[in-house]
Amino acid sequence: MQDLIVQRPEGLYCPPGDFYIDPWRPVDRAVITHAHADHARMGHGHYLAATPSEGVLRSRLGTGIQLQNLDYGEQITHNGVTLSLHPAGHVLGSAQVRLAHDGQIWVASGDYKVAPDATCVPFEPVRCDVFITESTFGLPIYRWRPDAEIFAEINAWWAGNAAAGKASVVMCYSFGKAQRILSGLDAGIAPIVVHGAVQSLNQVYRAAGVQLPETKMVSDISDAADFKRALVLCPPGAAGGPWIKRFGDFSDAFASGWMQLRGARRRGGYDKGFVLSDHADWPGLMGAIGATGASRVIVTHGSVPVLVRYLTEQGLQAEAFHTEYGDDPVEEQVLVAEPPAGTPAAGAADGATDAPAAA
Numbered sequence: 001m002q003d004l005i006v007q008r009p010e011g012l013y014c015p016p017g018d019f020y021i022d023p024w025r026p027v028d029r030a031v032i033t034h035a036h037a038d039h040a041r042m043g044h045g046h047y048l049a050a051t052p053s054e055g056v057l058r059s060r061l062g063t064g065i066q067l068q069n070l071d072y073g074e075q076i077t078h079n080g081v082t083l084s085l086h087p088a089g090h091v092l093g094s095a096q097v098r099l100a101h102d103g104q105i106w107v108a109s110g111d112y113k114v115a116p117d118a119t120c121v122p123f124e125p126v127r128c129d130v131f132i133t134e135s136t137f138g139l140p141i142y143r144w145r146p147d148a149e150i151f152a153e154i155n156a157w158w159a160g161n162a163a164a165g166k167a168s169v170v171m172c173y174s175f176g177k178a179q180r181i182l183s184g185l186d187a188g189i190a191p192i193v194v195h196g197a198v199q200s201l202n203q204v205y206r207a208a209g210v211q212l213p214e215t216k217m218v219s220d221i222s223d224a225a226d227f228k229r230a231l232v233l234c235p236p237g238a239a240g241g242p243w244i245k246r247f248g249d250f251s252d253a254f255a256s257g258w259m260q261l262r263g264a265r266r267r268g269g270y271d272k273g274f275v276l277s278d279h280a281d282w283p284g285l286m287g288a289i290g291a292t293g294a295s296r297v298i299v300t301h302g303s304v305p306v307l308v309r310y311l312t313e314q315g316l317q318a319e320a321f322h323t324e325y326g327d328d329p330v331e332e333q334v335l336v337a338e339p340p341a342g343t344p345a346a347g348a349a350d351g352a353t354d355a356p357a358a359a
Helices: 049-060 146-165 178-185 197-208 236-240 241-245 264-267 282-292 306-315
Strands: 006-008 010-013 020-022 029-031 048-049 065-071 077-080 081-087 096-099 102-109 130-136 169-170 192-194 231-234 250-255 272-274 298-304 317-320
Touching: 020 169, 048 049, 048 081, 049 197, 065 081, 081 306, 130 282, 130 306, 146 169, 146 178, 146 250, 146 272, 169 236, 169 241, 178 197, 178 231, 192 197, 197 231, 231 236, 236 241, 298 306, 306 317
Parallel strands: 020 029, 029 048, 048 065, 102 130, 130 298, 169 231, 169 250, 192 231, 250 272, 298 317
Antiparallel strands: 006 010, 010 020, 077 081, 081 096, 096 102
């Protein structure tokens, strides 16, 4: 029986359907799981994506792209392959791709997380025969605490700094991570100031109906004292430029799943490290894979050998796809950690596997 998804130089390809999923080379037809640039690239002839992702895709790829929207759960048939998109819980508009053809059901998950997130639709397990899973945090050491606890830590740190007349600068990825942090902030502490890269995505999220607290640009601040009390959200690339200097003597932090690594904050030189990721942790991966009921699992981008070996030991047919996910050129990122043996290499951007700077 023919596989529904195979590897090609252009990306993951569906032979009977004659389309690609998150291809990394220009193709005629691309199904996009989410708008991080390692999964949604420019140059495709036709794009298909979940309806909530439209604003982000057009803001990143251009308003003129040929984009077809598909509501979650809605089915279409192309060349005899029935396709539907289901929530992945990763970022706004993220989706898993379900394909049904000739008695087989395959699901390509893209990137996903199972933890609740007020800024996107929760992950939905989809029953299938074959499941293609990421493995960004595919090691047992990765276990996330509840968001409410992390948000409480951020707010307490911010309030303490504000009382001391010092700004609180949180460096994080502008798409997804920044909005998730915003959803948990206590806006009554002091003003929230964001970099332009964050503000543009905030506008897209608000247009999609996501509730976020008021955020200001630097140009909106008229009282210099507000700079010394503000919570500031910016991409890591802003840390070395003149933009950050207007906040004077500030305390800085990094929000990333890689902050769970011993020594990550110290190597990055940050005052604080908040463990917050938009990817599934080890229990999340195990739960998601188990909920699909799949007997065959294909692992992509991340701790691939570790997860393949573990799943094989659990009696599943496990293998790997080599992909080119792992680098988002939209923003400059900084290196903050050296993962232990078996984890992805450092240095790429969030939404990607090899992303200690932002995941």
